[in-house]
Amino acid sequence: MENKSPEISYRYYQDRATPFYLAARILYKNSNTPEPSAFCAFQAIENILKGALENYEIAWNRGRDGHDLNKLKDLLKENLEIDIPDYFGDYQEVSRYPESSGGRGSGLNIPTTFLSDLDRIIYEIISQIPDQGQTRLKRLLEKGNTDIPELSENNNYIDDLRGFYS
Numbered sequence: 832m833e834n835k836s837p838e839i840s841y842r843y844y845q846d847r848a849t850p851f852y853l854a855a856r857i858l859y860k861n862s863n864t865p866e867p868s869a870f871c872a873f874q875a876i877e878n879i880l881k882g883a884l885e886n887y888e889i890a891w892n893r894g895r896d897g898h899d900l901n902k903l904k905d906l907l908k909e910n911l912e913i914d915i916p917d918y919f920g921d922y923q924e925v926s927r928y929p930e931s932s933g934g935r936g937s938g939l940n941i942p943t944t945f946l947s948d949l950d951r952i953i954y955e956i957i958s959q960i961p962d963q964g965q966t967r968l969k970r971l972l973e974k975g976n977t978d979i980p981e982l983s984e985n986n987n988y989i990d991d992l993r994g995f996y997s
Contacts, residue, residue, distance in 0.1 A: 837886045842966050844882025845957070849967040851875035852953055856946060857981045865941040872949050873922035876900060876915065879956045883907055886960050911959045916948055947987060954988040958995050969996045 835843070855871035862868060880903040884891045887910045891897060900920040904913055918940050942948075963969065971979055972993050983989045 837888050838962055838964060840885035841882040841960060842964055844878045844885060845960075845963065846967045848875045848878035848882065848953075849971070851878065852949070852968075853981055855949060856986075859941075859946055860981075860984070865939055868945075869922040869939050869941060872945070873900070873919060875949070876919055876952055877903065879953060880904060880907065880913075883911060883956055883960060911956060913952065913955055915952055916942075916944075918942065919948070919952070946985060950986050950988040954991055954995075957992070968992070972996050 851871045852875035855868050855875055858868035858871060859865065877898060877900060880900065881891070881897070884903065884906060887907070889906050889910070891903065891906055897903070900915055901917075904915055907913065922939070957963070957968070971982060972989075973996070
């Protein structure tokens with residue numbers, strides 16, 4: 832993200848995270864196969880973490896470590912308080928490669944708290960980033976735009992997100 836301000840780089844990543852976040856929610860609620868939802872959730876979290884790193888101008892490895900949620904989160908520990916359950920970190924590999932689940936081929940661990948955890952993580956990160964400007968998510972949540980059930984249904988953080996952006 833060279834030659835862009837930290838705020839613009841953050842918005843770029845948040846705007847990339849938003850459709851993955853929506854897709855994860857839609858696929859989880861409307862699918863008998865959790866793999867696509869888990870993969871999209873991972874992508875949403877990864878992108879929003881990278882946006883936060885850009886916002887705080889923290890250097891990060893764009894190679895393999897750039898896909899490790901724990902490493903990305905650790906880089907932000909001085910700037911953000913984030914709790915990301917470990918199971919999200921497995922989704923990059925396990926959702927695509929069944930043999931990646933510790934050699935067990937046991938598939939994905941999708942707990943009943945999956946959506947609630949995802950919504951909380953997205954809110955926790957977004958709410959700690961100042962001066963975000965006009966992001967895709969903010970436009971979706973603007974006053975009067977209530978026709979977004981895929982984002983608002985069973986989302987315990989929707990009112991907090993709307994409050995943050997108002």
